[in-house]
Amino acid sequence: MENRIKKYKSLKIKLTPQRLAILNYLEGNKMHPSVEQIFKYVSRRFPSMSYATVYNVLNTLVKHNVVKEISIDPDKKRFDPYMSTHHHLVCIKCRKIIDLDMDFSIGVPEDKLAGFTMMGNHIEFYGVCAQCRGKDKD
Amino acid sequence: MENRIKKYKSLKIKLTPQRLAILNYLEGNKMHPSVEQIFKYVSRRFPSMSYATVYNVLNTLVKHNVVKEISIDPDKKRFDPYMSTHHHLVCIKCRKIIDLDMDFSIGVPEDKLAGFTMMGNHIEFYGVCAQCRGKDKD
DNA sequence: TTTCCATTTTATAAATATTATAATCTAATA
DNA sequence: TATTAGATTATAATATTTATAAAATGGAAA
Ligand SMILES: [Mn+2]
Ligand SMILES: [Mn+2]
Ligand SMILES: [Zn+2]
Ligand SMILES: [Zn+2]
Numbered sequence: 001m002e003n004r005i006k007k008y009k010s011l012k013i014k015l016t017p018q019r020l021a022i023l024n025y026l027e028g029n030k031m032h033p034s035v036e037q038i039f040k041y042v043s044r045r046f047p048s049m050s051y052a053t054v055y056n057v058l059n060t061l062v063k064h065n066v067v068k069e070i071s072i073d074p075d076k077k078r079f080d081p082y083m084s085t086h087h088h089l090v091c092i093k094c095r096k097i098i099d100l101d102m103d104f105s106i107g108v109p110e111d112k113l114a115g116f117t118m119m120g121n122h123i124e125f126y127g128v129c130a131q132c133r134g135k136d137k138d
Numbered sequence: 139m140e141n142r143i144k145k146y147k148s149l150k151i152k153l154t155p156q157r158l159a160i161l162n163y164l165e166g167n168k169m170h171p172s173v174e175q176i177f178k179y180v181s182r183r184f185p186s187m188s189y190a191t192v193y194n195v196l197n198t199l200v201k202h203n204v205v206k207e208i209s210i211d212p213d214k215k216r217f218d219p220y221m222s223t224h225h226h227l228v229c230i231k232c233r234k235i236i237d238l239d240m241d242f243s244i245g246v247p248e249d250k251l252a253g254f255t256m257m258g259n260h261i262e263f264y265g266v267c268a269q270c271r272g273k274d275k276d
Numbered sequence: 277t278t279t280c281c282a283t284t285t286t287a288t289a290a291a292t293a294t295t296a297t298a299a300t301c302t303a304a305t306a
Numbered sequence: 307t308a309t310t311a312g313a314t315t316a317t318a319a320t321a322t323t324t325a326t327a328a329a330a331t332g333g334a335a336a
Contacts, residue, residue, distance in 0.1 A: 014283060014332055035322080050286055055323070057284095071262075074209040075294090076322070089254050098254065104244060106261065112238060115268025116227045123244065124209075124260045130253025152303055154313060173293080188315055193294070195313095213323085214293070 011064050021046055022057045026067060026081040032088075032097040034076045072097055072124055087122060091129035100125065149202050159184055160195045164205060164219040170226075170235040172214045210235055210262055225260060229267035238263065 008015055008023060021042045031037070035054050043049040058079055061067045068080045072090055082099060089098040106121055146153055146161060159180045169175070173192050181187040196217060199205045206218045210228055220237060227236040244259055 016284065016332065018285070048286070050288095051323085052287080052325090053285055060284095069212055071209050071212040074207055074215050077212050089251070089256075091254075092257070098252070100246065100250060102246065102250065106242060106244075108238065108240065108263065112240060113227070114236070115271065116229075116236065116263075117266045117271055118227075118263055119230070119265040121261050121263045124262070125244075125246065125254075125256055126259070127257040128255045133253065133255055152312065154303070156314070186315070188317095189293090190295085190316080191314055198313095 011066065013060060013064065018042075018046060018049060018053050019057050019060075021049075022054065023061075023066075026061075026079070029081055030099060032070060032072075032078045032080050034073070034078050036076070038079070070097075070122075085120075087125065089125045089127065089129070091132055092126050093128055093132035096129050096131075098129065149204065151198060151202065156180070156184060156187060156191050157195050157198075159187075160192065161199075161204075164199075164217070167219055168237060170208060170210070170216045170218050172211070172216050174214070176217070208235075208260075223258070225263065227263045227265065227267070229270055230264050231266055231270035234267050234269075236267065 004023075004027070005015065005020075008020070013019070022038060025038060025041050026033075033041075035051065035058065038058070039049065039051055039054045042054070058067065058069075062069050062079075065083065066081065068083065070078050070080050070088070072078060072088060073095065078097070084101070085103055087100040087102065087104070089100055090096070091098075100123075104121075104123065108118065142161075142165070143153065143158075146158070151157070160176060163176060163179050164171075171179075173189065173196065176196070177187065177189055177192045180192070196205065196207075200207050200217075203221065204219065206221065208216050208218050208226070210216060210226060211233065216235070222239075223241055225238040225240065225242070227238055228234070229236075238261075242259070242261065246256065
């Protein structure tokens, strides 16, 4: 059996063609796509695909820790299949989101936490990407 | 003239009653309110207030660096009038957003940046707040 | 292999969130 | 006080997300 399928089998969820199509699109995808982008891509091969299914599948995958929902774009939800701990560089011009593979161990003193139990962190670095910098030299 | 009004005057924008009402609601507000919350509050005093005005005013204030739009809640935009550099503790149970007044100087090695010009960062710490921790002891 | 059924997909509607438009109104200036 | 650029309102349109129920089907059991 194909390796990828075996991997998804282990999730103990039904492997429907629609789910496989979405999983294949997400596999290795570094674009942090929105629901709209996912829908547009997979509906090319699955013309009957509906937005509801994309939402259903994504919610299921998030629940099973196969993708992360990221709150960087204030306009829409974006999804990230790259599950290792990592952070993001966000271009304030073109809104591109670039992975940053580093692990920062950021300590917060007890007295600043006010009883908050820390479980992790995510850093959004903002600035201007190489491409956008290349343009408008004003 | 009232101090607050003088401060807003310096923005060089028209000081309408609606804008003042929204500004007064935001002043010192640590709740990171959504458009809906802002609308519900100010429309109590301004029954003719419309959502469009709330969106208009907030967009203007963001443009003039009086409030920040924060992308923490994936479901809706939230706004923060606290303009000093700070970070947030986010409760994964009740979704409360708590200010963390610290300045982390996080260095990222050049080779990881790939031409990205760094301008700043925002850290979202996630975990469980004191109140939610107090409940369900399972 | 065939049957069965819990789960999923689809189609659709509804709810929620946001933006666009144009007529009306008003704060600021002279 | 009159003028006007800019703001508000009402409304419609668009975009995003969730809810619902009927139809379809993947996977287990026979
Ligand atoms: Mn990523
Ligand atoms: Mn804050
Ligand atoms: Zn860019
Ligand atoms: Zn909480």
